[in-house]
């Protein structure tokens with residue numbers, strides 16, 4: 450099977466992009482999706498669950514480190530059980546791409562994988578800040594990518610897009626660079642990339658385009674303090690206005706330094722609400738079907754679990 454790794458920082462738009470891939474792909478191929486969540490409670494797997502693909506979720510850890518062995522066994526399981534022609538993998542937002550590729554290229558998986566495409570998804574509006582904070586981490590993501598996607602381009606102007614393009618040119622000249630919103634149009638590029646011969650694949654990630662060597666010396670891990678997580682499966686129904694207040698409050702700092710939060714909630718009218726918090730912005734959207742349970746995941750530093758629980762309690766009706 451061919452493996453497409455959709456890689457990118459927390460909240461950059463990986464799940465949204467995968468949803469669009471599944472909508473845009475012609476439907477000839479059998480596709481499986483492996484979603485890895487840093488949080489103890491998975492959310493993305495269920496959001497992708499009605500896409501027609503087989504979705505397998507690995508939660509509570511990172512496939513590039515603590516869940517390395519699970520990743521290998523899950524890939525072998527997916528290959529044997531579903532026999533997909535294509536496997537899309539969404540690592541956590543803090544996965545080190547070198548480690549993920551190390552697992553994919555391990556001998557025990559060689560019989561299952563014929564080609565690997567890495568798609569780097571970047572939040573265009575926050576790229577510069579992310580690059581400054583974690584230069585090696587981001588550089589490796591870019592160097593390993595066959596397709597570099599600047600997502601969330603509704604938040605930047607054409608001047609900034611030109612600046613971003615010139616930065617990429619100095620890191621990876623061979624990658625296809627796309628500027629998009631909500632991950633649209635990436636499938637077209639993946640189709641082209643996916644048709645290449647397996648031999649072309651061999652050392653792509655060791656010496657990516659532009660002559661920039663893939664940097665892999667142990668310093669490329671995500672830095673910026675240990676991230677913790679708070680996850681909860683919730684009972685009862687929730688008030689949308691109170692939930693909005695809760696998510697808006699996450700940037701205040703009194704529940705910890707929140708980097709990312711997301712949740713699915715059943716409301717008092719029986720509808721479902723999908724909530725996202727990323728980079729201080731919140732997005733509340735109506736779910737298009739009932740989900741198995743209300744739940745929330747908050748990722749950040751020094752999280753105050755009691756305060757998070759108390760405020761969430763206050764959102765129920």
Ligand SMILES: Nc1nc2c(ncn2[C@@H]2O[C@H](COP(=O)(O)OP(=O)(O)OP(=O)(O)O)[C@@H](O)[C@H]2O)c(=O)[nH]1
Pocket residue numbers: 457458459460461462463464465466493541542600601602603629630631632709711725726727731732
């Ligand atoms: N404005 C804007 N928002 C976007 C765009 N793409 C995605 N989003 C929103 O960004 C938030 C995060 O998107 P996800 O697709 O869940 O991001 P992710 O990378 O899968 O997140 P994690 O798996 O938690 O790391 C959601 O609220 C999306 O609706 C975009 O192009 N523009």
